[in-house]
Amino acid sequence: MSHGIVYIVDDDIGMFRLLREMIASIGSATEYFPDAPTFLKAYDRQRARSCLLCDIRLPVMSGLQLQAHLNESGAHIPIIFMTGFADVDVAVEAMKRGAFDFIQKPFSTQAHLDRVHDALNESEKRFSRSLHDSTIAARVACLTPQERRITDYVIAGQSSPAIARMLGLSQRTIQNHRANIMDKLHVSSTPELIRLLLDPGGCPPERPEK
Numbered sequence: 001m002s003h004g005i006v007y008i009v010d011d012d013i014g015m016f017r018l019l020r021e022m023i024a025s026i027g028s029a030t031e032y033f034p035d036a037p038t039f040l041k042a043y044d045r046q047r048a049r050s051c052l053l054c055d056i057r058l059p060v061m062s063g064l065q066l067q068a069h070l071n072e073s074g075a076h077i078p079i080i081f082m083t084g085f086a087d088v089d090v091a092v093e094a095m096k097r098g099a100f101d102f103i104q105k106p107f108s109t110q111a112h113l114d115r116v117h118d119a120l121n122e123s124e125k126r127f128s129r130s131l132h133d134s135t136i137a138a139r140v141a142c143l144t145p146q147e148r149r150i151t152d153y154v155i156a157g158q159s160s161p162a163i164a165r166m167l168g169l170s171q172r173t174i175q176n177h178r179a180n181i182m183d184k185l186h187v188s189s190t191p192e193l194i195r196l197l198l199d200p201g202g203c204p205p206e207r208p209e210k
Contacts, residue, residue, distance in 0.1 A: 003027035004049035004120040009039045009066065010082070011059055015105075019053060026113055028120065036061035036069075045075050048127040051100070051119035056083040056090055064090065067097055076126045078119035082107075136196060142184045150177050155194055 006023050008016050008030055016032045023030050033039035035058055044050075056063040063081055070077065078100035081091070091102040100119045103112060143151060153163045160174045167174070187193045 003029070004051070004123070005047055006030045006116060006120070007033065007039060007043065007050065007052045007077075008054075009033045009036060009052065009058065009063075010055040011035060012055070015055075015082075022109055022113060023116060026117060028116070035059050036063075036066040039066070040069065043075070043077075045077070049120050049124050051078045051080065051116060051123055053080050053082060053116070056081050056087055056094070057085070064094060064097070067094060067099065071097060076123075076130065078122045078126070080115055080119055139185050140197070143181060147177055147181050147184070150174065151181055151193070151197070154178065154181075154190060155197060 003026065006019075006028050008019055010016055010019075010032075011034050013032075013034075016030075020030045020032070031042070033042065036054075037060055039052075054063045054066060058066070061069075067079055067081075070079070079094075079098075080100050081094050081102045082105055083090070083102070084105040094102055100122065101115050103115065140148070149167070150163055153166070158166070160171050160178065163169075164171045164174045182188065182193065185193060185196060187196055
């Protein structure tokens with residue numbers, strides 16, 4: 001298993017050197033950036049195991065502004081914020097926006113390493129989930145509008161005869177559509193179809209129009 005990459009965004013080069021030595025002890029690599037724009041140009045969101053150590057107070061773009069940019073772009077890298085000040089209000093805001101943790105300098109070496117390790121593990125989970133969601137979205141995109149409409153009715157608990165009546169089609173036609181839907185979504189049963197599309201981490205399908 002890869003030990004991962006830890007991105008460090010901090011305008012204090014001395015802090016980076018300290019963190020680099022600490023993080024090397026758990027076998028992870030580091031990449032240093034003195035400001036947020038430089039990091040954004042180099043950030044590779046395709047890395048399955050990565051996290052971001054970010055100072056709150058940065059030149060050009062603050063840590064919170066960087067977090068907002070990453071959130072808006074759909075990047076889900078775990079962020080551990082660092083600060084040398086008692087920024088309680090800022091810490092609360094960062095956590096509300098989904099920060100993984102907020103650590104005040106100076107910090108306990110072992111405690112910090114534990115959180116970095118936890119953040120790297122979390123990034124793998126998020127990356128796997130993102131791949132899963134993308135795969136499901138690609139399968140759903142293969143459905144025709146009629147098949148998607150029928151899928152919504154199935155998930156709503158409607159039987160084939162009921163769907164046939166509502167759409168003015170024969171039961172055989174509905175059954176054929178359902179077979180195509182199962183094939184395109186790579187499922188073998190209605191319960192499996194429902195679990196696939198009503199996954200707790202995803203979005204439920206739209207209600208079918210009558």
